[in-house]
Amino acid sequence: MLLKKISTYRFAAYDLQLFLDTHPDDEKTMEQMRKYEQLATPLIEQYESKYGMLTKNESDGNNWAWIKAPWPWECEEDR
Numbered sequence: 001m002l003l004k005k006i007s008t009y010r011f012a013a014y015d016l017q018l019f020l021d022t023h024p025d026d027e028k029t030m031e032q033m034r035k036y037e038q039l040a041t042p043l044i045e046q047y048e049s050k051y052g053m054l055t056k057n058e059s060d061g062n063n064w065a066w067i068k069a070p071w072p073w074e075c076e077e078d079r
Contacts, residue, residue, distance in 0.1 A: 002047050006054070009040035051075065 016033035020026060044054055052069035 002043060006040055006043045009036045012036040
């Protein structure tokens with residue numbers, strides 16, 4: 001459910017970003033895009049604290065740190 005919420009907010013933000021490519025002065029859309037990004041941020045942090053990095057692009061600078069974390073199917077609480 002958490003991943004679905006993250007995906008929903010990210011999709012909405014990305015969709016608005018595409019609209020802003022052709023309407024760069026639309027402040028209302030810019031605010032909406034930022035709102036969805038802000039809604040996704042704590043969910044991403046929650047997901048990553050429980051399961052590890054969501055994507056390798058969100059690393060802390062160590063691009064290979066994600067490989068050392070347990071994979072989602074290796075987490076004990078999910079069994």
